[in-house]
Amino acid sequence: MKIFLRRFIWTSVFVGLVFPVGVILLYRVVPPLVTPLMLLRDTPMQYDFVALEDISPNLVKAVLVSEDQRFCDHTGFDWKQMEIVWEELLYTGTASRGASTISMQTAKNLFLWPSRSKVRKLLEIPLTLMLETLLPKRRILELYLNIAEFGDGVYGAETAAQNHFKKTAKGLTRGQSARLAAVLPNPLTRNAARPSQNVQKRADKIQRDIRIAPAFLWSCL
Numbered sequence: 001m002k003i004f005l006r007r008f009i010w011t012s013v014f015v016g017l018v019f020p021v022g023v024i025l026l027y028r029v030v031p032p033l034v035t036p037l038m039l040l041r042d043t044p045m046q047y048d049f050v051a052l053e054d055i056s057p058n059l060v061k062a063v064l065v066s067e068d069q070r071f072c073d074h075t076g077f078d079w080k081q082m083e084i085v086w087e088e089l090l091y092t093g094t095a096s097r098g099a100s101t102i103s104m105q106t107a108k109n110l111f112l113w114p115s116r117s118k119v120r121k122l123l124e125i126p127l128t129l130m131l132e133t134l135l136p137k138r139r140i141l142e143l144y145l146n147i148a149e150f151g152d153g154v155y156g157a158e159t160a161a162q163n164h165f166k167k168t169a170k171g172l173t174r175g176q177s178a179r180l181a182a183v184l185p186n187p188l189t190r191n192a193a194r195p196s197q198n199v200q201k202r203a204d205k206i207q208r209d210i211r212i213a214p215a216f217l218w219s220c221l
Contacts, residue, residue: 020127024134027110027143035155037114037145043153050158052142052221056172057091059157062181063145064217065209068102072220073140076103076132106144137220149187150180158216164193174210178203184185 038045052060064071070078078155082099100108108129112120131140136181150160157169157180172180176192182202183190190199 009054020130021115021134023110024130028135028139032143032147034108036112037109038147038148038155040113040199045153045155046159046163047147047155048158048162049146049156050169051074052138052145053065054156055142055169056143056177058177059145059169059172059180060141060221061213061218062174062206063102064141065213066181066206067105069213069217071102072137072217074101074103076128077098077101098120101128102144103132103140105148106140107131109147110143129181137158141221148184148191151181154187160192164191174207178206178210212215 032049038047044206065141068078070080075184077191078099078101081101094200104124105128106125108120109133111127112123125174135143145155146158148157149155151163154160156171159170161167161176161181164180165172179192179195179199182195182199183192192199195203
């Protein structure tokens with residue numbers, strides 16, 4: 001019984017700590033070959049990892065403004081946004097946007113399944129802390145932009161740019177970048193190339209927000 005318990009403890013430590021730390025350290029220099037979401041989707045996968053220098057600054061700014069405006073300030077968790085979401089839920093029953101940061105989404109995409117279960121949310125916490133501790137902000141964003149889903153089976157900025165606009169990620173315009181960022185909350189029902197009225201309105205707001213955004217929003221890059 002003691003041997004079994006000892007093995008169980010060491011296995012748990014390895015799976016819960018050593019393995020993800022090792023993988024994250026590997027991802028400092030090596031791009032992910034695949035993510036759990038890519039494996040779970042029952043559709044052909046399009047995925048091409050590129051360096052952040054090969055992604056248009058227009059898309060970088062659009063994603064930061066729409067997904068995580070405090071990315072350069074927080075250490076993985078946006079406590080101010082969490083407070084806003086909590087107050088909205090408390091007084092209106094709905095939230096205008098979520099509180100998941102780019103770091104949290106990257107941790108989820110790299111290691112976890114896509115469901116909204118409480119177990120997955122709890123597992124996100126230590127994985128996000130590991131990611132923020134072991135990787136620079138620039139690398140976290142680079143990973144996110146390359147593994148985020150921009151359409152059914154379409155992963156990463158490069159594939160999204162080619163799939164939707166027949167160009168490289170580096171050549172994306174402000175409008176195209178804003179539309180790609182606008183589909184991120186629900187890429188399976190939104191289309192950047194043929195945006196619905198709601199997607200276009202969201203993209204227009206993203207462009208307005210970029211114009212008035214202070215420079216410190218991307219100061220860590």
